[in-house]
Amino acid sequence: MTNLVRSNFQAHPFHLVSPSPWPILTCVSLLSLTTSGVLTMHGFSFGQDIFFIALLSVIGSASFWFRDIISEGTYLGNHTLAVQRGLNMGVALFIVSEALFFLAIFWTFFHSALSPAVEMGAQWPPKGIDSINPFELPLLNTILLLASGFLVTYAHHSVIQGKRSGALYGITFTVVLALAFTVLQGVEYTVSSFTLSDSTFGSCFYFGTGFHGLHVIIGTAFIAVGLWRVLAYHFTENHHLGLESSILYWHFVDIVWLFLFISVYYWGS
Structure with a gap:
């Protein structure tokens, strides 16, 4: 019973984010975007193709990341006043x-x-x-x-x-x-x-x-x-x-x- 109570209630107003693949995917996509952008400016083969793939990857990763944040704040109720203050500061x-x-x-x-x-x-x-x-x-x-x-x-x-x-x-x-x-x-x-x-x-x-x-x-x-x-x-x-x-x-x-x-x-x- 004690473990059940601890799993349903927390003693602080902050949101402990669940493990998510989107931050690391966004970082890799941004690295690919900047690298392929430099390669494209120097005329490397397939540099422009990789650039557009990386751009789509950035947009996709960020979109899914924001989708999860919207779900946390709108449907799951994780954005308490303390969380909102932190997001405002960010x-x-x-x-x-x-x-x-x-x-x-x-x-x-x-x-x-x-x-x-x-x-x-x-x-x-x-x-x-x-x-x-x-x-x-x-x-x-x-x-x-x-x-x-x-x-x-x-x-x-x-x-x-x-x-x-x-x-x-x-x-x-x-x-x-x-x-x-x-x-x-x-x-x-x-x-x-x-x-x-x-x-x-x-x-x-x-x-x-x-x-x-x-x-x-x-x-x-x-x-x-x-x-x-x-x-x-x-x-x-x-x-x-x-x-x-x-x-x-x-x-x-x-x-x-x-x-x-x-x-x-x-x-x-």
């Missing part, structure tokens, strides 16, 4: 690490812009490069992202207040605006007069905006999963950690874009 630390990543990009940009080398004509943008007009597509994308940030915040407050329709409309329009931003970013790349290999300016521009675009795509998927979970009645007024995490990530994406628009598009041009 998401916050992850976003801090992403902020430091973009700090390195901005550092490189300003290092080159404030003291341009002689090889670039001692000017910024370098001689021969026509920068993108910040008041055309970049300004439109800024409006789209700011509007999406407002809508996703409205959806968050709707969830807290128990207004299901407001949450659905807010998240749906957020996803639509995010997809529009990604499409317009692609259009901007196609009409740009310079490339990634055009001096430090091209490298910094495409590295910064490209990685931000990747974060937009990831954030869009993150919020789209939140939309599906709202449709499936997974969230309550007091327990919607997955949606909160996606919203926090999206606000981070918005803030980074504002810095990119002001420094790279406006000041850097």
